[in-house]
Amino acid sequence: xxxxxxxxxxxxxxxxxxQSAVLTATEELLTEGARFADLNIERIATRAGISxxxxxxYFKDKRELLVKLTEDVTVELYQQADMWFSxxxxxxxxxxxxxxxxxxxxxxxxxxxxxxxxxxxxEEEVAAFxxxxxxxxVVAAAExxxxxxxxxxxPGGDAGALAFxxxxxxxxxxxxxxxxxxxxxxxxxxxxxxxxxxxGIYARD
Numbered sequence: 001x002x003x004x005x006x007x008x009x010x011x012x013x014x015x016x017x018x019q020s021a022v023l024t025a026t027e028e029l030l031t032e033g034a035r036f037a038d039l040n041i042e043r044i045a046t047r048a049g050i051s052x053x054x055x056x057x058y059f060k061d062k063r064e065l066l067v068k069l070t071e072d073v074t075v076e077l078y079q080q081a082d083m084w085f086s087x088x089x090x091x092x093x094x095x096x097x098x099x100x101x102x103x104x105x106x107x108x109x110x111x112x113x114x115x116x117x118x119x120x121x122x123e124e125e126v127a128a129f130x131x132x133x134x135x136x137x138v139v140a141a142a143e144x145x146x147x148x149x150x151x152x153x154x155p156g157g158d159a160g161a162l163a164f165x166x167x168x169x170x171x172x173x174x175x176x177x178x179x180x181x182x183x184x185x186x187x188x189x190x191x192x193x194x195x196x197x198x199x200g201i202y203a204r205d
Contacts, residue, residue, distance in 0.1 A: 019058055021048040023069050030111035036066070036119060067129055070116045073109045074133045077102055078140075085140040091153065091202060096194050099170075103190040106174045114178050117171075137167045145201055154201050166200060169193075 025047035029039055041062065045055040059065045080101035087094035106113055120127040142163035148154035170193055176182070177189060 015058065018048070018050060018054070019068070021050070022055065022058065022065065023072065024048070026065060026069060027109070027112050030115055036062070036115045063123070063126065066116060066119065066126070069112060070130070070133070073105075073112060074136075077105055078136065080105055081137060081140070085144050087144075091148070092194075092198060095197050096190075099193050099197065100187070100190045102170070103174065103186045103193070107178075107186045110178045114175065117175050134167060134171055138163045141167055148201065155203050162200060166197060169196070 022044060026039070026044050029044065029047060030036065034043075039062070041055050042052050044062075044065070045052045048055075059068070081098050083101065084091070084094040084098040087098075116126070116130055120130040138160075142159045145154060145159040145163055149156055149159060173189060173193065177186070
């Protein structure tokens with residue numbers, strides 16, 4: 001296996017294309033039902049159209065691959081959530097649109113999101129990585145809550161604690177939807193989360 005120092009540091013069109021192919025191949029295999037623990041490098045490389053040796057030219061191991069894949073999806077999730085984080089319009093519309101978009105995107109990448117949560121239960125490095133990503137949402141939510149409190153749109157209270165509870169509630173809810181046979185769909189969940197956000201932050205429906 002090549003050491004990380006042997007892998008190219010600069011970004012080139014070829015590097016981006018190969019990495020994209022590997023990331024796509026991995027998520028496809030997970031979506032098809034492959035277990036991450038059993039998913040070997042050979043199978044990922046073959047699906048991506050590269051050799052096993054070439055894989056290690058771009059990724060140190062499966063953990064680095066999982067982290068990169070999750071980072072990319074989380075960037076998309078944050079962009080959707082930012083409709084409310086940075087919004088200046090009607091909070092109900094922003095909360096509704098953001099939560100629906102986040103829920104849809106989370107569901108679309110359900111296999112990957114399930115894996116990152118499950119791996120975080122036994123890999124401390126992955127757990128710290130995942131907590132760090134979620135914390136970015138907590139920090140942004142807390143700042144929006146403080147903005148609403150200063151404007152008199154929301155009652156006082158610990159904005160950080162409230163943001164922590166709301167963001168982790170969403171993370172746990174969406175994860176459990178994927179691993180349990182729940183009797184409701186993503187739209188129902190998004191509507192329920194919206195109601196909880198509105199009541200929790202703005203103290204109204």
